[in-house]
Amino acid sequence: MNQPRSADDGNLTHLPIRPQGFNGGDGPVLPGPGRQHKNKLYRRDGPASLGMSTLRTTMLHLTTGRVACLLSKRAVVALTNSGARMSSHGHHEVSDSVDMSQPMYWDRLDTPLPDRPWKDVLDSTDKSLKQKEKGPWTALSKEEKIALYRLKFNHTYPEMKRPSHEWKTVIGGMFIFFGITGLVVFWQGHYVYPPQPHTFGEEWQAKQIQRMLDMRVNPIEGFSAQWDYKNKQWK
Amino acid sequence: MFRAVVRLSTSGVRSLARTRPCFSAPLASRCYSHAKVETDEEFDARWVTYFSKPDIDAWELKKGMNTLIGYDLVPEPKILDSALRACRRLNDLASAIRILEAVKDKSGPHKDIYPYLIQELQPTLTELGISTPEDLGMDKL
Numbered sequence: 001m002n003q004p005r006s007a008d009d010g011n012l013t014h015l016p017i018r019p020q021g022f023n024g025g026d027g028p029v030l031p032g033p034g035r036q037h038k039n040k041l042y043r044r045d046g047p048a049s050l051g052m053s054t055l056r057t058t059m060l061h062l063t064t065g066r067v068a069c070l071l072s073k074r075a076v077v078a079l080t081n082s083g084a085r086m087s088s089h090g091h092h093e094v095s096d097s098v099d100m101s102q103p104m105y106w107d108r109l110d111t112p113l114p115d116r117p118w119k120d121v122l123d124s125t126d127k128s129l130k131q132k133e134k135g136p137w138t139a140l141s142k143e144e145k146i147a148l149y150r151l152k153f154n155h156t157y158p159e160m161k162r163p164s165h166e167w168k169t170v171i172g173g174m175f176i177f178f179g180i181t182g183l184v185v186f187w188q189g190h191y192v193y194p195p196q197p198h199t200f201g202e203e204w205q206a207k208q209i210q211r212m213l214d215m216r217v218n219p220i221e222g223f224s225a226q227w228d229y230k231n232k233q234w235k
Numbered sequence: 236m237f238r239a240v241v242r243l244s245t246s247g248v249r250s251l252a253r254t255r256p257c258f259s260a261p262l263a264s265r266c267y268s269h270a271k272v273e274t275d276e277e278f279d280a281r282w283v284t285y286f287s288k289p290d291i292d293a294w295e296l297k298k299g300m301n302t303l304i305g306y307d308l309v310p311e312p313k314i315l316d317s318a319l320r321a322c323r324r325l326n327d328l329a330s331a332i333r334i335l336e337a338v339k340d341k342s343g344p345h346k347d348i349y350p351y352l353i354q355e356l357q358p359t360l361t362e363l364g365i366s367t368p369e370d371l372g373m374d375k376l
């Protein structure tokens with residue numbers, strides 16, 4: 001351990017075990033006296049952690065606000081167009097809730113005949129049409145047959161299966177999220193990140209690579225194998 | 236000696252396994268369920284009888300149709316014929332048209348099933364005066 005070592009000996013015991021700057025024995029730098037008692041497994045990041053968490057929460061509020069605005073538009077559309085509740089033909093419901101003790105109407109592909117007809121309250125023309133329905137159906141015109149169908153059902157099968165434009169909202173929302181995240185990341189990279197370690201600098205990196213080549217790091221298949229030692233260049 | 240013991244014990248284990256209560260025929264030694272499997276004809280007949288009930292009520296029609304559409308099959312023309320006649324007894328043209336829409340949807344990607352059904356049901360449709368959704372222009376959006 002105390003013998004002098006040559007530079008090119010392959011052993012790395014003369015290197016420091018930990019990188020510079022770690023105060024291994026002294027413990028973390030806690031932001032405030034009160035927080036010390038809360039959680040023993042507190043993150044050891046020091047003052048930067050407090051800044052990061054408040055930053056993250058403000059960013060979260062901004063993004064959730066924007067997303068909530070976007071989604072509320074879609075939710076309003078969905079709620080106002082729900083056919084099950086809004087038959088608008090004789091249901092005097094004060095609130096938006098459905099009375100589940102009554103037979104319900106539904107438009108479902110897998111359940112063609114719902115518990116009640118679409119239009120419950122019939123006016124006189126509807127009633128006379130219903131009377132006519134009791135006779136031979138050959139006597140009904142096409143319009144009357146369509147009217148009878150529309151009395152009983154809200155949407156036809158093709159109408160139930162019509163495509164919606166929801167995918168545009170989804171993709172658009174995704175891209176908005178990506179954009180906001182990108183802005184957050186960019187801002188964070190500019191304002192929050194500490195200065196880069198000195199080991200990232202050009203000069204240091206060059207010296208590091210030279211050292212690795214001198215040590216013959218992975219000489220068979222890896223790093224040093226790519227270096228042409230004779231011509232002092234990469235293969 | 237050990238080998239003999241092992242041989243005896245394994246054969247003993249095997250015979251123990253065989254004497255599990257399988258109650259199967261001597262030829263088959265599998266443990267399939269012994270419930271009777273309904274044939275297609277029995278299934279069809281059962282459903283035709285269901286819809287042929289003279290005093291069928293609206294609930295029974297709804298229940299029958301919803302159950303039938305819930306199965307993984309497209310009903311045979313004779314079952315649909317029986318169901319359409321039940322609609323006639325209940326004076327319910329709209330449900331008759333709905334049934335036709337439903338079986339078209341049940342065919343899924345097999346576009347040749349529905350024309351076959353309409354072809355088979357055409358006599359009934361003309362007799363009862365039921366127009367198909369295509370006749371009424373309701374197959375388009």
